[in-house]
Amino acid sequence: MPYFDAASSAPLHPVARQALLAALDEGWADPARLYRDGRRARMLLDAARETAAEAVGCRADELVFTPSGTQGVHLGVLGALAGRRRVGDRLVVSAVEHSSVLHCAEVHEASGGTVDQVGVDRLGRVDPEVFAAALTEGTALACLQSANHEVGTVQPVAEVAAACREAGVPLFVDAAQSLGRMPVPEGWSLLAASAHKWGGPPGVGLLAVRKGVRHVPPLPRDERERGRVPGFENVPAIVAAAASLRAVREQAATESDRLSALVERIRTRVPELVPDVEVVGDPARRLPHLVTFSCLYVDGEALLTELDRAGFAVSSGSSCTSSTLTPSHVLRAMGVLSEGNVRVSLPSGTTEEDVERFLGVLPGVVRGVREQLGAPTGEPGPRPTAGEEAALVLDTLGRRCPIPVIELANRIREVRAGSVVAVLSDDEAARLDVPAWCEMRGQEYLGERPAADFGADRGSAYLVRRVEE
Template sequence: MSQRAYLDAASAESLHPAAREMLLSAVDSGWADPVRLHHEGRTARLLLDNARAVLADAVGVRADELYLTTSGTAAIHAGLTAITAARTRAGSTVVHSAVEHSAVLHTAGADGVEVGVDSAGRVDLDAFAAAVRQTGVAVAALQSANHEVGTRQPIEAAAEACGDVPLFVDAAASIGHDAVPAGWSALTASAHKWGGPAGVGLLAVRKGTRIAPDWPMDEREDGLSPGFPDVPSALAAAAALQARLSEAEELNKQHRAWIDEVRRRMAADIPDVEVVGDPDDRLPHILTFSCLYVDGEALVTALDAEGFAVSSGSACTSSTLKPSHVLAAMGVLTHGNVRISLTRDTTYAEIDRFCAVVPGVVRRIRAEVGM
């Protein structure tokens, strides 16, 4: 296949050159246990502290407010569970939007209080505020922006509505692609979303927000992520985020314009298509559209054959292509959907070719099923 276009950055982005260079260098210097007192251990500790400082600065916290985990999902599980456990006197209920990542939904459990969203995927702020004011609420969870449709959430207004209830923000979709919102008590992110290596997650917990891990603790990351730290990967994650932020202004401007073009061309060139998410107040690099009378798996497979790597179904359950809980909560078409998300290496030629190819692919699939 001569032409491949990877348009699935929201799932994972290839390793940033800055991360690759740092990783190769750090493998030879950061392999020792950073809690040991010998020279090799102190060297690893210095490198780990440097990585933490860079990552903390990028999300706007102090270094001692940032914990490193093995993934964004692990950061959500650890952080949300530990904050909830620390607030048992207030209650144990987690209030969350209906479009949160599955890790938040699973951690909140059946006793969580779900708040609906509008057709753009934005939380009903009045309903969110009312839910948080109920007795028994331990913590509120609201993503910075949606991982499937790109719509930003009103984090600062939600934080104000929360009052003394901590606001937990999953920022995996936005870190490296958008400004970090203000007002939150805890925030999570995942390095492979901004060009860092897989296996590095961030959990930032502001001072004054109590945490109480309810699992056996050790001396690492205050018990929030026990086990031997991957120092080279942490350094690579920091290098990638620092580099990504230096590129962000130009990349975001470029990506926003290209996504606007895809939005226009999909709506104009494909009958019975629904382009979803807020057209303006959104992440710059993500777009989802759904095609009536088309199976999502068939569409992804056909586009892959044409050289395009895209996703479909729920971003949390793509291995089974279950209907997206995000799109269902928005009340929009849940099948025949495609999410594209642009990388730092995406070119306009790839976007133009994608827009030219998709209408024909959709027509062919519809014809095959007699539509």
């Protein structure tokens, strides 16, 4: 079964598996102990730290291992904020950071701090000048990912780092998606990553803190990991993480090129094979292994279920697949379509055949889901109603994504060109998807008004003017 969700978790790399098995025998003892088994565990831990530090580009004593990438982020961000408390309480983050960074921002705000989110363009990229302008007095920390985990867009970290340096603000870089696949960006003050994203075992993250960066650990200190990460070190998993990081970095130049060509193929072919698709994210400055597209008139969960039945594991940023019932904050910040969203992220070793099979299956799967939902088929719609002056009101209250957009697409031809359709909806995804549909379809999005203006008791009205075709 082709597994196309490497950005969530990569299968264990063979090198990691081998190193883990060996280290379970050699590195199970407490590395703080002085007897033979303890000294051996310590040596393995030290060697793993050297390897990881070399990959990150820092000194071994600047790097600690954490129990996960998420905890690397939490300990890094909260620790840096605590360390700079005297400077100020402003935290600057991009709007498309991983949820682990944004969760820290929420905690920071809840405890009285201020958070400034820097927006992104339609490709998901921050503007370094806009980011630099946000680094005002009292800024304790700035956070910018190396590359986005949902759409693959690579961020201008070096430019932002230069601005941070000039402003005297430390920069935290979440490198979870890029470490092991691309060079580490220059200029970070703190950096975190996650082993199971590069083929290491779960249970290992890393946090690097440059010498001189103030960091007050948010959890109680013990004698482990320089006082930054409490708890018994997971030496076998750390050894496996370091060994696989070295292995994937050695393969990275060739493997990244190969995967990048496969991703390029998906980026090009999906819009040719499937009508009404928007491929999102930066087409050039992007991760090698990840591509995301959204399919109009498609329910994300149904799409994932059908792809799973066809043997493909992918993920989605659609609201209809998440437990929170809101569309991905990344797609929202980009202002792109969220319905029918599919993220394809290729693990090392993905073959051309796997990708071709996916491209072969996808069009039929999308068509099937659209038919079930009664989506527009591309045939001419009902004829325009003549002499109409008032807007057509489509009441989709209580119906969830992608129904509001399907209704709009099916019925906009009932009004003549120049007239306005109001879509009433209480699904948050509509706020993103109605404008995105207009953009894709060349229709004019006029904005949002309370649905009460149209006699409804809840929700919003999204106004669209039909444009002559």
